Amino acid sequence: MAARLPSWAWVTGLTVGATVAVVTLAVQADHGPHPTAATVKPSATASASTHGSAKPKPPARPPALPDESGQGRRIVYSLAEKRVWLVDATGKAGRSFEVWPGTVNPEPGRYSITLRTQSLKGSDGVQIEHVMYFTKAEGVNVAFSNALDGASPPPANGQKLGGIRMHKEDGAALWAFGDQGTSVVVVK
Template sequence: MVRPADVTWSRPAVVALAVLTTLVSLLGGVGVLPAGPASAGSGAVSASLASQTVLPDGRRGPRTVQATAPALPDDSGRGTRVVFSIGEQRVWLVEAGERGDVVRRTHLASGSVYDNLQPGTFEVYSRSRHATGIGDSGTMEYFVRFTRGANAAIGFHSIPVSDGEPVQTRGQLGTPLSHGCIRQWRPDARALWDFAPVGRTVVVTA
């Protein structure tokens, strides 16, 4: 039986090992390397992630997770268009393709607490990069108007800011909370702004 030879460490090797150990510890502390093993549930998709924006490659927000975009509502039209479901409080950006329509992005939104928008097909007629709401509804960005209500235009825009604070949280999207328009998280509002010039079709479903 052959016994393994005893290992003799030289002083330079000991110093190098100590430096390496310290470096790994420091990198772990600042997040370059993992500071410890990941928990068994770290790969699970949380409930909050499930409500976030779904991009065409399956990414939700800033983190990449496997996701399936919610299906388009029935009778939501054809061709390049914006679709808003009143019941689901969700927006889809749909682009016509050679092999059929493709959902480029979908995200939750907050429509009106009032019954001021009926299902139908509309067209973007006006846009404002910055806008001010009526009454105490604050200021908003990326306002894309597609129809008119009794007292004001109705369209998509970012969550309004009043007295320096958003009037609702991102987590509240998916619940009707607006005075008439359709509120979106700012990155989603900008994406819709880029997607929907004047003349773009907007389909509203029940």
């Protein structure tokens, strides 16, 4: 009659076998190709080989500060680029970011921040913060802001909206940069 192995022996044997298998797989994986994080979204035509020879392109630099954007410390808003630059007193753009304009655009020209409001509900019904008003166009207040949840604005559905929205971190940077009276230059 054959002797039965105790259950602890079976459990110990299975545990040792599983540990050996995991260690073997880990060693093999360590010698294989390693994925790297992409710094830019790949294009539809981009292809990478399995040997990792494709190199990601560096992120594109933001467009240069428009020439006709004035002098001194200011906020520059380009209608065509849908972009804002925060420009210091020496004329150097310290930060630039894309924005989502509303359906009503201000005319190109020089304005200043007339009112700052920490947070409120926007005319589109979205909770917004870092609201900085600088003009009116077509009877609508035009202001920079960001949604509390960081989302882009929903479609306007025929509404006249003057909010120029941005990402949450850009809204915080703009709020820190622009006090009441800060110059805003709108360019085409």
